[in-house]
Amino acid sequence: MSNFLYGLDFGTTNSVLSIYDEDKKEIIETIRVPSLIYFPEKLASADDNYVIGEEAIVAYLEEGMKGRFIKSIKQILSRSSFIETRINGRRYNASDLVSLILKDLKSKADQITGEDCRKAVIGRPVFFDDDNTAKDSLAQTRLSKAVEIAGFSNVRFQFEPIGAAFAYERTIEKKESVLVADLGGGTTDFTFVELDPDQARVKDRRNDMIASGGIYIGGDSFDSSFMWIKGTPYFGKDTLYEATPGKVLKVPISLFDNICTWDKMNFFNSLRIKRSMEEYYHYSNNDPKFRNLLTLIDNNLGYSVFQSIEKTKIGLSVEDVSQFQYSNMGIEINEAISINDYNEVIRKDVQKISDYLDRFLNENGIEAASIDSLFLTGGSSMVKAVRDLFVTKFPNSKINSGDNFISVANGLAYSGYLFED
Structure with missing residues (x-):
């Protein structure tokens, strides 16, 4: 059985996960999805109540833009004014919404590795909201909770530009x-x-x-x-x-x-x-x-x-x-x-x-x-x-x-040193 580490870049526009094989010491695949969630107006079932990424766009257009379409969810992590929203009779706070995208990426990656990988390096901006310490702390707490809800239990956080730096280092x-x-x-x-x-x-x-x-x-x-x-x-x-x-x-x-x-x-x-x-x-x-x-x-x-x-x-x-x-x-x-x-x-x-x-x-x-x-x-x-x-x-x-959309996730996947306490 192989040992895997996921590098996960949750972005405002796109979210990316790179799968790193720790035994082979290489990235075996990178997955990218738009950071979009669509809650259809008409539910197929109680469990089938949202879609993610490109599928969200398709469903949104096919349903005539009648449901609830959410974009740029990362922006609400630092907003103390946002407590929760009700969608189709359910309550969702910021962590709940973010976790839906993280779950989708993890599920896709687990299908590739054949394992329930719980080890990940998660990217975060240097400041979620300029240099406001209180907002930054709130955003980090909410992101940490979302990561936990998504099923990751062995986690480290890395600044996103540092992840990008490590990706670039492999090319010089x-x-x-x-x-x-x-x-x-x-x-x-x-x-x-x-x-x-x-x-x-x-x-x-x-x-x-x-x-x-x-x-x-x-x-x-x-x-x-x-x-x-x-x-x-x-x-x-x-x-x-x-x-x-x-x-x-x-x-x-x-x-x-x-x-x-x-x-x-x-x-x-x-x-x-x-x-x-x-x-x-x-x-x-x-x-x-x-x-x-x-x-x-x-x-x-x-x-x-x-x-x-x-x-x-x-x-x-x-x-x-x-x-x-x-x-x-x-x-x-x-x-x-x-x-x-x-x-x-x-x-x-x-x-x-x-x-x-x-x-x-x-x-x-x-x-x-x-x-x-x-x-x-x-x-x-x-x-x-x-x-x-x-x-x-x-x-x-x-x-x-580099690749403008996957460099950070690749670099995060190369950040396994963070687990060496």
């Missing part, structure tokens, strides 16, 4: 001082580390980790900024209403803040809010763009809109112009977005990453000249403005990229 031929940037959906994390291919199998690497830090900005932040600037005008952000004769006001801006953030949109369906929106619609003289907002919420169309935003973003990683297109249930969007338009949309977010990186280097006494290379990973590392940021800051350092 000589010792390097490396700045690792893991640009995911929820966070951007940095680690400055000494890597050496001759040390790749050494158990204790703590002395090689020089500095780590992170900021709560990632691909979801970019999408949220895009929705705020380019999307919300199509949903009535500038709608005027006249509840009192002669007194014309704009509808509350908070309504649109809630449709720009996935963790808020997931739970933006209370009767009180819906009644308020119906009243604004009435007093706006049935403004057609505000009608789009009602359609968006009533028909659970958030995911499909953000899919269009994602397509626009991906298009701009290879072309100078991309179409922001959406056509569904009377909502019509067709706007050309140039790379300059998009760079302006995410300018504040990229500047925050830049400012944080400057502080990180300064506070840890790291000179740009001392960095031999950069290793960029995570889906947001493909955004042109992000890559330009690193090229500008480190003109004399080579920039490398």
Whole structure:
């Protein structure tokens, strides 16, 4: 019987598990699923009450987007305001929701290994919510509980950029001082580390980790900024209403803040809010763009809109112009977005990453000249403005990229030294 270790990267957008055979000392397979859960409106049975990943997308569309679709669950781990939600008569807290994705990955991996593997290195961002200690502690506690519910009992946690560093180390031929940037959906994390291919199998690497830090900005932040600037005008952000004769006001801006953030949109369906929106619609003289907002919420169309935003973003990683297109249930969007338009949309977010990186280097006494290379990973590392940021800051350092989606999980699977107490 073989001995296995799972490296598990629970991500905002995708979650990945790498299976490491400790006897052969190699990764035998890597599994990736989108971090999505769909709870169908019509249940086949009491036990068949949710689907994960790509199957969640299929079921969501086949059922006409009538059930409960949840994305970016990682974002709620640090939110003390989120206690639980009711879905199909059941209560789910943050740990419960996260555990559903972890269980799915474990089940798929166990089918490959033929064993009930309970040993895992679990990735976590350097900070779940910037440097807020209380929120970080809450998120770690919730993640630990989710891991336990999923069936893992022998567990260690590793910072995600350190996992990425170990994956990169397997590709180099000589010792390097490396700045690792893991640009995911929820966070951007940095680690400055000494890597050496001759040390790749050494158990204790703590002395090689020089500095780590992170900021709560990632691909979801970019999408949220895009929705705020380019999307919300199509949903009535500038709608005027006249509840009192002669007194014309704009509808509350908070309504649109809630449709720009996935963790808020997931739970933006209370009767009180819906009644308020119906009243604004009435007093706006049935403004057609505000009608789009009602359609968006009533028909659970958030995911499909953000899919269009994602397509626009991906298009701009290879072309100078991309179409922001959406056509569904009377909502019509067709706007050309140039790379300059998009760079302006995410300018504040990229500047925050830049400012944080400057502080990180300064506070840890790291000179740009001392960095031999950069290793960029995570889906947001493909955004042109992000890559330009690193090229500008480190003109004399080579920039490398691995597989943007599995590097962290692979590196976590190589982190078996954490079990050597």
